[in-house]
Amino acid sequence: MQKLTQLLDQARAKGWEIEEAHGNTWMVVPRTEFKALLAGLKEQGWNYLADIVGIDYLEYPHPKPERFCVVYELVSLPGYKEGDGSRVFIRVYVPESNPSLPSLTDLWMGADYLEREIFDMFGIRFEGHPDLRKILTPEDLEGYPLRKDFPLGETPTLFKEGRFIDPDAFRAGLSGNKGGMTGWRGGSRKGYQDVAAEVQKVVKGGN
Amino acid sequence: MVRDPQKLHSASVEAYDIADAPELKSEVMTLNVGPQHPSTHGVLRVVVDLSGEQILRLTPHVGYLHTGFEKNMENRTYTQCITYTPRMDYLHSFSHDLAYALSVEKLVGAQVPPRAQAIRVMLNELSRIASHLVFLGTGLLDFGALTPFFYAFREREAVLDLFEWVSGQRFHHNYIRIGGLKEDLPPEFLGEVKKFIVQMPARIDEYEALFKESPIFYERARGVSVIPAEDAINLSLTGGSLRASGVNYDVRKAYPYAGYETYQFEVPVLHGGDIYDRMVIRILEMRESVKIIQQAVERLEALGPGPIRDPSPQISLPPRHLLETSMEAVIYHFKLVTEGFHPALGEVYVPTESARGELGYYIVSDGGSMPYRVKVRSPSFVNLQSLPYACKGVQVADMVAVIASLDPVMGDVDR
Numbered sequence: 114m115q116k117l118t119q120l121l122d123q124a125r126a127k128g129w130e131i132e133e134a135h136g137n138t139w140m141v142v143p144r145t146e147f148k149a150l151l152a153g154l155k156e157q158g159w160n161y162l163a164d165i166v167g168i169d170y171l172e173y174p175h176p177k178p179e180r181f182c183v184v185y186e187l188v189s190l191p192g193y194k195e196g197d198g199s200r201v202f203i204r205v206y207v208p209e210s211n212p213s214l215p216s217l218t219d220l221w222m223g224a225d226y227l228e229r230e231i232f233d234m235f236g237i238r239f240e241g242h243p244d245l246r247k248i249l250t251p252e253d254l255e256g257y258p259l260r261k262d263f264p265l266g267e268t269p270t271l272f273k274e275g276r277f278i279d280p281d282a283f284r285a286g287l288s289g290n291k292g293g294m295t296g297w298r299g300g301s302r303k304g305y306q307d308v309a310a311e312v313q314k315v316v317k318g319g320n
Numbered sequence: 321m322v323r324d325p326q327k328l329h330s331a332s333v334e335a336y337d338i339a340d341a342p343e344l345k346s347e348v349m350t351l352n353v354g355p356q357h358p359s360t361h362g363v364l365r366v367v368v369d370l371s372g373e374q375i376l377r378l379t380p381h382v383g384y385l386h387t388g389f390e391k392n393m394e395n396r397t398y399t400q401c402i403t404y405t406p407r408m409d410y411l412h413s414f415s416h417d418l419a420y421a422l423s424v425e426k427l428v429g430a431q432v433p434p435r436a437q438a439i440r441v442m443l444n445e446l447s448r449i450a451s452h453l454v455f456l457g458t459g460l461l462d463f464g465a466l467t468p469f470f471y472a473f474r475e476r477e478a479v480l481d482l483f484e485w486v487s488g489q490r491f492h493h494n495y496i497r498i499g500g501l502k503e504d505l506p507p508e509f510l511g512e513v514k515k516f517i518v519q520m521p522a523r524i525d526e527y528e529a530l531f532k533e534s535p536i537f538y539e540r541a542r543g544v545s546v547i548p549a550e551d552a553i554n555l556s557l558t559g560g561s562l563r564a565s566g567v568n569y570d571v572r573k574a575y576p577y578a579g580y581e582t583y584q585f586e587v588p589v590l591h592g593g594d595i596y597d598r599m600v601i602r603i604l605e606m607r608e609s610v611k612i613i614q615q616a617v618e619r620l621e622a623l624g625p626g627p628i629r630d631p632s633p634q635i636s637l638p639p640r641h642l643l644e645t646s647m648e649a650v651i652y653h654f655k656l657v658t659e660g661f662h663p664a665l666g667e668v669y670v671p672t673e674s675a676r677g678e679l680g681y682y683i684v685s686d687g688g689s690m691p692y693r694v695k696v697r698s699p700s701f702v703n704l705q706s707l708p709y710a711c712k713g714v715q716v717a718d719m720v721a722v723i724a725s726l727d728p729v730m731g732d733v734d735r
Binding site: 200258 | 382383386388390391392395426427549551553554555556557567568569574575665666667668669671678680682684686687692693695697701702704705709734735
């Protein structure tokens, strides 16, 4: 774990935040400096990019500097050349106003799909990626599904004579609150008439 | 044939030096394969640009099986999420259960009893054997060899019967719980496992004889679609495919989990990096898995009966008989079933070795009873991006063999 110790010393000298928990180590690196840092690390034998994780901290209870965060997981691969098995998570915060990061595809070919997945799921653009397309979701799907403000997909239930129940509105009508997993937040049911009125309101509102 | 990684995304005949047959240089033809194609191992669609019969560029299109497991898991309690995990990699589903449970156990600080650890290791290796058998059977089927398919599925059926016996289901076991297991092994189960591992080494020799010595297979697979070690690491390739390129990286040895450090086994490494070595290495890995199962069975017999779950009532359901005598047990039961447990704020990642490579769950907890964010580092998804590289310059007839040798499971790719 010599490489990890060296890297952490470097981070402390620069004043970057270090988090340690459950045997993993995180390092918070400014967005402007991380590409140069990773290019340097690759030269030093951090040869394997294990994963890239996108996180949306919109509803996170603990305040974070920016809404989005991209975590790069770097490993100095044990069993290859002088690799010693160090593993570090490099955290880069990305602001909502300009969700973009420099791409790592010129350093690691393996960053290709991982960056495309984050672009697909969170809408974070990777500048310099040669083929930045959606990868998992259908082409006609709008929005970025893993963002916290994207609703969990539900299909309106269609009944006879054109009557249908829009799940979100149905739950809103039941509880008066934003729908959660069941939508029930305590209190009594309002009854079907009110729900129907709610649904009509939603339908007429062009939603 | 020059395979410059920087040119992976361009497809003109001039960009590639087809040295061996310049007179065959022709117009680029684009061919669509899949998504419904018998030899693409699920719903994988690839678009290949061909010059004659040589592949200039290959573009995989994935996502046909995308079901949004990660989004769903953000809206289910930690225990409910176990329903989703085995459905990703349906061939080695136990590995997903285990990887998920290990991550959550670190978050909540659960202590898994030794008996449960040994059972987990035993079943994980059994599941790995079943997965490798499907790999061999269908992989050789893609070469046109029909017989190994039936042989491999005979043994796989035996493993699936064991799983059905222990968990009630053949594919989606849901046998793991956070902090342990759903229930103990049925009586006489170890005896059946012993019968299986007694006959398995001879069967593995049989499979090996079916293809390894065959000159037809050798000519077809040796030296085709070579991935050198340097590029394999650069492509984030893991698992058997990486070890076939000469890199000794097995998570069970490098970052031991679930007590793997206490078992004696070797990590087979081959150096060819071609289809042949990628097929053969799975045979060698099955032999090591049999060794691990042997040791786990011996350990279980030595341990005898014991707890199979973390005793903490905040994590595991209380035993059934307590519900009739203890009010406290009823309260804990009610809390766990309706709400689940609340891990502390934080993030965690535990790497594990699935039959396909490094598998891990990156879990973000916001202190609630549902994970705030789950990211599956699924080996098939990451390994699949080696496909354009591995197929470059390969004959179009070998394409399905290259896909088979990288062993993607599309449920694991698309999640």
